[in-house]
Amino acid sequence: MTDAGDADLRLVDMTLRDGMHAVDHQFTPDQMRDVARALNDAEMDVIEMSHGDGMGGSSINYGFAAASTGEYLDAVAPEVTESDLSVLMLPGIGTVEHIELAASKGADICRIATHVTEADISEEHFEYVVDHGMEAAGLLMLSHMAPPETVLEQAKLMEEYGAEAVYVMDSAGAMLPNDVEERVSLLSEELSIDVGFHAHNNLGLAIGNTLTALDAGAVTIDGCLRGLGAGSGNAQMEVLVGTLKKAGYDVNPDFFGVMDAAEDTLLPMLTEDTMPELDNDSLILGYAGVYSSFLRHTRRASERYGVDPREVLIELGEMEVVGGQEDLITDVASRLAEERGGDGAATAEGDD
Known part of the structure; x- marks a missing residue:
């Protein structure tokens, strides 16, 4: 067990990344700038x-x-003077050009995320991150879907590719x-x-699991301010900082400053x-083990087809x-509607 007093912790605030799911990715550059400034003033380790x-x-x-990514970076990077600035890259969605852009705008860290069994698709991206002078970290999404031994195998690949840290991602909030x-x-x-x-909080375990x-x-x-994130959110950063301090951990962010960032800015x-x-x-996302970003889409499809999400x-x-x-999601909702008599599917076709 870790000695709380000796732990050298690094807290990553993702309000401006995972929190984007909760606001349909509609934070403006000005809003991102204001939140980044508040987190930087609170001496957050990584934003x-x-x-x-x-x-x-x-x-x-x-x-x-x-x-755009460039517009967000232009707004946020000048505000991040005490913290490290991180960006997220999913191979197959982002490209090496995005890595170059982030490096040119002053990002310090690029975290590369893959499905828990697909670390092998990230080798080129890790190489680009390292070549462009950024710290590289690997994220193994939906880690509950693979046994521990498989998670380790995939983590070792990311370590081999150049990751300086590898994350176990409870992307669906499904872990006990x-x-x-x-x-x-x-x-x-190992x-x-x-x-x-x-952590995600779909089973109410985000702080406890952390x-x-x-x-x-x-x-x-x-963590995220106010727990903002997909599904029922992430570990709530201000709660996390307070809990860690109360438990005797040596944390860098200022507790009151993080509270103020959540209450007054966000x-x-x-x-x-x-x-x-x-x-x-x-x-149900946590119970079923489904990625949190599926929630809003499932609600919409279920309403359209008249089925229980x-x-x-x-x-x-x-x-x-x-x-x-x-x-x-649409395929499943449509099929369930048809199995129940076709009324939901017929309504959806009429709406079109």
């Missing part, structure tokens, strides 16, 4: 920004952002504490680089619809869908 699905994610498939402990402890024992953990990850050897962890930008909530739909999400979980397969 991550990009489209919710990473650089290049602004598209019809993943949702158009309010501005023992799931977290098994994966993080194995990586901590890797020579840092191990991180990224503490479990720290006990198991994680030294870099993610909160006025949010509406009732964009605040994370552990409702029935997001609970919980049934759609459970079936998607049984299919072990991953990010990039959102097109299957």
Whole structure:
């Protein structure tokens, strides 16, 4: 178990990246600038920004952002003077040109995310990040879908490619504490680089699972102000900072400063619809083990076809869908409607 007093922790705030899912990627450059300034003033270790699905994610498939990656970087980078600036890259969505852009605009870190069994597609991207002088980190999304031994195999590939840290990503908020402990402890024992953990709150376990990850050897962890993020959100950063301080961890961000960033800067930008909530739909996401960004699309498709979104999400979980397969949501909703007599499908066709 980690000694809290000796832990050298790194906190990554993703309000301006994972939080983009909650606002349909509509943060403006000015809003991003204001949040980044508040987080920088609070001495956050790392501030991550990009489209919710990473650089290049602004598209019809993943949702158009309010501005381009370059415009967001121009707004945020000058404000990040005390913190490190991070961007997210998903191979197949972002390109090496986005890596070049981020490096030229002053990004310090590029985190490269793949499905938990697909680390081998990231080798070229790690090489570009390292060649452009940025720190590289690897994220293994939907880590609950693979046994610990497979997670380790994939993490070792990222370590070989140049990652300085590898994250266990609970992308669907589906992990129980023992799931977290098994994966993080194995990586901590077997890797020579840092191990991180990224929580979602779909089962109400984001803070608890993060503490479990720290006990198991994680030294870099993610969170968002107000817990803003896909589904029912991420570990709530101001709660996380306070909890860690209370537990005796030596954390860099200023507790009151992070609280003020959440309350005074971010909160006025949010509406009732964009605040994370552990409702029935997001609970089912965690129960079914489905990626959190599927939630809004599932709600829309289910309403269109007149079916229960919980049934759609459970079936998607049984299919072990991953990010990039959102097109299957409509297929499942349509088929469920047809199996129940076709009324939902007929209504959808009439609406068109």
